[in-house]
Amino acid sequence: MSNRVTLSVDAMGGDFGPHVILPACISALKRYPYLEILLIGEISQLDDVFSKQNCPELLRSRLELVSAGESVSMDEKPSSAIRHRQDSSMCLAVKAVGEKRADACVSAGNTGALMAFGRMVLKMLPGIDRPAIIASVPTMTGHCYILDLGANVDCSAEHLLQFAIMGSVMMEAVEQKRRPTVGLLNVGEEIIKGNEQVRLANDLISQQSGLNYIGYIEGDDVFDGKADIVVCDGFVGNVVLKSSEGLARLITCKVQESFTRNWVRRLMALLSRPVLKEIQVQMDPSRRNGATLLGLQGIVIKSHGGADKKCFGYALDQAIAEVLQNVPVRISERLACYMNAPDERSSE
Amino acid sequence: MSNRVTLSVDAMGGDFGPHVILPACISALKRYPYLEILLIGEISQLDDVFSKQNCPELLRSRLELVSAGESVSMDEKPSSAIRHRQDSSMCLAVKAVGEKRADACVSAGNTGALMAFGRMVLKMLPGIDRPAIIASVPTMTGHCYILDLGANVDCSAEHLLQFAIMGSVMMEAVEQKRRPTVGLLNVGEEIIKGNEQVRLANDLISQQSGLNYIGYIEGDDVFDGKADIVVCDGFVGNVVLKSSEGLARLITCKVQESFTRNWVRRLMALLSRPVLKEIQVQMDPSRRNGATLLGLQGIVIKSHGGADKKCFGYALDQAIAEVLQNVPVRISERLACYMNAPDERSSE
Numbered sequence A, B: 001m002s003n004r005v006t007l008s009v010d011a012m013g014g015d016f017g018p019h020v021i022l023p024a025c026i027s028a029l030k031r032y033p034y035l036e037i038l039l040i041g042e043i044s045q046l047d048d049v050f051s052k053q054n055c056p057e058l059l060r061s062r063l064e065l066v067s068a069g070e071s072v073s074m075d076e077k078p079s080s081a082i083r084h085r086q087d088s089s090m091c092l093a094v095k096a097v098g099e100k101r102a103d104a105c106v107s108a109g110n111t112g113a114l115m116a117f118g119r120m121v122l123k124m125l126p127g128i129d130r131p132a133i134i135a136s137v138p139t140m141t142g143h144c145y146i147l148d149l150g151a152n153v154d155c156s157a158e159h160l161l162q163f164a165i166m167g168s169v170m171m172e173a174v175e176q177k178r179r180p181t182v183g184l185l186n187v188g189e190e191i192i193k194g195n196e197q198v199r200l201a202n203d204l205i206s207q208q209s210g211l212n213y214i215g216y217i218e219g220d221d222v223f224d225g226k227a228d229i230v231v232c233d234g235f236v237g238n239v240v241l242k243s244s245e246g247l248a249r250l251i252t253c254k255v256q257e258s259f260t261r262n263w264v265r266r267l268m269a270l271l272s273r274p275v276l277k278e279i280q281v282q283m284d285p286s287r288r289n290g291a292t293l294l295g296l297q298g299i300v301i302k303s304h305g306g307a308d309k310k311c312f313g314y315a316l317d318q319a320i321a322e323v324l325q326n327v328p329v330r331i332s333e334r335l336a337c338y339m340n341a342p343d344e345r346s347s348e
Helices: A018-031 A043-051 A078-084 A089-098 A111-122 A157-175 A196-206 A219-224 A234-258 A263-271 A273-283 A309-325 A327-340 B018-031 B043-051 B078-084 B089-098 B111-122 B157-175 B196-206 B219-224 B234-259 B263-271 B273-283 B309-325 B327-340
Strands: A005-010 A035-041 A063-067 A104-107 A132-139 A142-147 A181-185 A212-217 A229-231 A291-294 A299-302 B005-010 B035-041 B063-067 B104-107 B132-139 B142-147 B181-185 B212-217 B229-231 B291-294 B299-302
Touching: A005 A018, A005 A089, A005 A309, A018 A035, A018 A043, A018 A063, A018 A309, A035 A043, A035 A089, A043 A063, A078 A111, A089 A104, A089 A111, A089 A299, A104 A309, A111 A291, A111 A299, A132 A157, A132 A219, A132 A234, A142 A157, A142 A234, A157 A181, A157 A196, A157 A229, A157 A291, A157 A309, A157 A327, A181 A196, A181 A219, A181 A234, A196 A212, A219 A234, A219 B234, A234 A273, A234 B219, A234 B234, A234 B273, A263 A273, A263 B263, A273 B234, A299 A309, A309 A327, B005 B018, B005 B089, B005 B309, B018 B035, B018 B043, B018 B063, B018 B309, B035 B043, B035 B089, B043 B063, B078 B111, B089 B104, B089 B111, B089 B299, B104 B309, B111 B291, B111 B299, B132 B157, B132 B219, B132 B234, B142 B157, B142 B234, B157 B181, B157 B196, B157 B229, B157 B291, B157 B309, B157 B327, B181 B196, B181 B219, B181 B234, B196 B212, B219 B234, B234 B263, B234 B273, B263 B273, B299 B309, B309 B327
Parallel strands: A005 A035, A005 A104, A035 A063, A104 A299, A142 A229, A181 A212, A181 A229, B005 B035, B005 B104, B035 B063, B104 B299, B142 B229, B181 B212, B181 B229
Antiparallel strands: A132 A142, A132 A291, A291 A299, B132 B142, B132 B291, B291 B299
């Protein structure tokens, strides 16, 4: 890898397309002097939005606008995208990574289509059956990574093991955290523990002495920060993440209601504004925007569709961090170790 | 049913046993002049705690202390409880309902054991395979019921249908809400929709024209109040509920941190105390304490193990409301209708 980092960015994805994504890219080019961006989209739209930006000439040389014939809609089925949208901004962004013209790609578009293009163009890492979506959430002690967030609704015990390994490597690489703890999400201790897959996965993961496995954790442990990596199937992960976003919204709304009920309170709100603002920022799920499609032979980052400029910037940050840490290669190396020595503990 | 309501209460369950439960019962007897309570536990402990209470003589006549030989520990397996703890306070409380000496029972003890005693003593309603745990959570528009919360980790489509019916009847009966909306919890719209059981359940529930079914909902819809009843398997429900409690705790903690960072802020916190207190109360999961084991031929309410006096009182309130609304009989009647006309829509 040269000293430069090149990102291919799908300009057409998300709710606001280039209107948000182009300014976010310019801002990232300012933050990272070694960054180059291939911004892919409908070229007339890109030119139009670009003409309204105040982009210094020095940055302009590191931003290449690339024409794409079409784009993928948010409700298009992955199978249809694969068949009919290979000339889309999203697919071209992934292809740029496959052809080594970019080190990572970022899109705020249709997750299913992005995953399908990722698998088709980049292929899976050896030993990984399916990609997993991983993202971080805030906890009492900082933050943790949780996976899978919806790529796989039915997971075998082997898949959960693969998630544990990939999550561990990801955190070690991106956060420089040594031997991060891994917890397997399960139901309350009072009830007969978990379902078949979870019990089997517990056995499998326990056998991997390379992992710092702490066993089962429960729903409330996620935000308490009990584990650095929370492993679960994509159905559970998706529901946990989305319900948390919903609850955070509910609480924000209740706080605002409480502070506007009468004049005295509105005055209080005015005085407390810095504090309330700070809390709102901490609770803002977009602060940690940028989910990774893990398990591919290349870096693909999914941004929230509703991301604003700042929020899309976090997804770009995430992509750059993973390029600098060479995440897919590291996962691949660690996987090879695990595959060759699957039950170190039992042979001790 | 007479004009009196009799509750049998397991005095030994939960983290604090009679020290919390006895005062909560006395307080409930004050609130409900028609209430009688059989308080079951180790009699010397009950007498001891009772002697320290200031209980008016008039109330005393409506409170019967009943001796139990033993109690169920929080980590005892249901199978072991069934075999060895039939003389426990928990089992005797359930038996009081089975023998019609009480209209409902309440326990803050081991959920698995409570469910096992419920099935053994009270039996399931005809047409219901397994009990489900149901509780309500706050939403933007008020609150919704969610089930199952952990009684069943593997659910078939038929089970999910039964949950939909039971939840509907519960809300109609207890909240006097006509045709409450039912949503089936599923993963994000971008991903290939749900797993096999959820897709099958969607078909089954759609066919029940008696239900006000609104189709799939996602995690964030739960707290947005999109559905009055949220149906999911016990693994997902348990994780959603517990992770929400964890997140609420995290946010409360961050709010406190924000308000104590310096002197000015501490002053703000002092001035804003009524508002902050109000928010904390709204976010407090214990406010809605009292989960119902639905599907039994009798009313069994599970309180949080960590409930304080006020919080245990909510569980007693819930039990009384279900007695007054005759919930199990209503569910039974509605089930009979559904079972006799399973696909009204298709025969129209």
